[in-house]
Amino acid sequence: MDSFSLTLAHSADADDVFMWWPITGKLDPRPPHRPITEPVLNTRPFVFIGVPEDIQVLNRLAIEKAEHDITAISYGAYPRVADRYRITTCGSSMGRGWGPKLVVRQGRDDLTLQGLERGETLGSPPTIIVPGLDTSAFLVLSRLIDVGRTRVVVNPFDQIVPAVASGEGDVGLLIHESQLTFQDHGLKALADLGVWFNQRYGLPMPLGANAVRSDLDQRLIPGTLDLVVRHLHESIRYALQHRAESLEYARTWSPLKGDAELNRYIDYYVNDLTLDCRPDGARAAELMLGRSIDWLAP
Numbered sequence: 099m100d101s102f103s104l105t106l107a108h109s110a111d112a113d114d115v116f117m118w119w120p121i122t123g124k125l126d127p128r129p130p131h132r133p134i135t136e137p138v139l140n141t142r143p144f145v146f147i148g149v150p151e152d153i154q155v156l157n158r159l160a161i162e163k164a165e166h167d168i169t170a171i172s173y174g175a176y177p178r179v180a181d182r183y184r185i186t187t188c189g190s191s192m193g194r195g196w197g198p199k200l201v202v203r204q205g206r207d208d209l210t211l212q213g214l215e216r217g218e219t220l221g222s223p224p225t226i227i228v229p230g231l232d233t234s235a236f237l238v239l240s241r242l243i244d245v246g247r248t249r250v251v252v253n254p255f256d257q258i259v260p261a262v263a264s265g266e267g268d269v270g271l272l273i274h275e276s277q278l279t280f281q282d283h284g285l286k287a288l289a290d291l292g293v294w295f296n297q298r299y300g301l302p303m304p305l306g307a308n309a310v311r312s313d314l315d316q317r318l319i320p321g322t323l324d325l326v327v328r329h330l331h332e333s334i335r336y337a338l339q340h341r342a343e344s345l346e347y348a349r350t351w352s353p354l355k356g357d358a359e360l361n362r363y364i365d366y367y368v369n370d371l372t373l374d375c376r377p378d379g380a381r382a383a384e385l386m387l388g389r390s391i392d393w394l395a396p
Contacts, residue, residue: 101142101144102144102322103147104144104146104147104167104168104326105147105166105168106121106122106146106147106166107150107159107168107169107170108149108150108156109150109151109152109156110127110150110151110152111274112275112349112352112360112363112364113274113364113366114170115348115351116337116344116345116348116364116368117189117368117372118146119137120137120139120333120336120340121139121141121333122146122147123136123148124347125148125150127150131149133148138336139332139333139336141329144325144326146168146329149166152254153170153229153233153306154229154231154232154233154252154255156169157172157232157233160175160182161175164179164183166311167310167311167314169183169309170189170306171306171309172230172232172235172305172306172307173237173304173307173383173386173387174232174233174234174235174236174238175232175233176309176387177389178232179309180391182313183311184310184312184323185307185308185309185383185391185392185394186307186308186309186310186327186331186394186395187374187375187376187380188334188373188396189334191305191367192302192303192305192371192375193291193292193295193302193303194296194303194369194371196292196366197235197277197291197293197294197296197305198234198235198238198271198277198290198292198305199277199280199290200239200269200271200272200291201262201270201272201285201287201288202262202268202270202285202288203262203263203265203284203286206268209224209269211243211288214243214269214288215243217243217247223249224249225249225269226245226251226267227251227252227253227258227261227266227269227270227271228250228251228252228253229272229273231250233273234303234304234306235291235305236271237386238291238295238303238386239271242294248269255273256275258271258276259276259279259280263283263285269288270285275354278354278363279354279359292305295386299382299385301379302379304375304379308330310326310327328396334372337368338373345360345361345364348360348364380393
């Protein structure tokens, strides 16, 4: 039987490698991200090639080139690729009682959430450092405050904490592991966007999605989409069922080395809504985007 290689692009962080190692093999976190083990699941006739990358880079590659067969994407970016990709009901990150953090340095009492909400700040417009203009975090932030009254700068997600701590920016919008560690760097939270979303809509906040090129049946063989999404779902299920091994591997990709912190982080990002975001997560995503979504389910 012929085999077909499919690129599976994902964030270069602990939760994504936790989900996908059963079908990509474990990847070396040092360049060039080569597999250091074989996949544990039989995915014939497909071979999944893991491609770890910053989420804003993946958003841009999906928008500009539809570069990868399967890709992590921010829900906020999905409307711009909906003609080329379908979102899978598995693989999503949903903020349920938590979410991206808006942070400032300790002692910056001149910067308050109320002031940012009203566009009232002391002195010049504050600089807000964000992980990407296409991210779900920035989309929700734009509903919470008037970002037009600020200076917005984009940095890779793992460089935002040091940039705010050093004074390079006034406010930071944090995603991924830094949501758990920002206080260790002299920062304090002004808001948790996930909590705000939960309180406003009564639903989990959609963060990251998993999307598959909608033309795979035409490019490869009929039934590819259905089979691929079943493999993706099974990979997440296997990773959760073999949690100890998955955590030990995820640790090599994470700045969180303590067991309690890493477990907490994985619980945030890989859970029942990751296996299947329906119904609440799917409803939240469609509400946030103001459009229906043609979901791809196993």
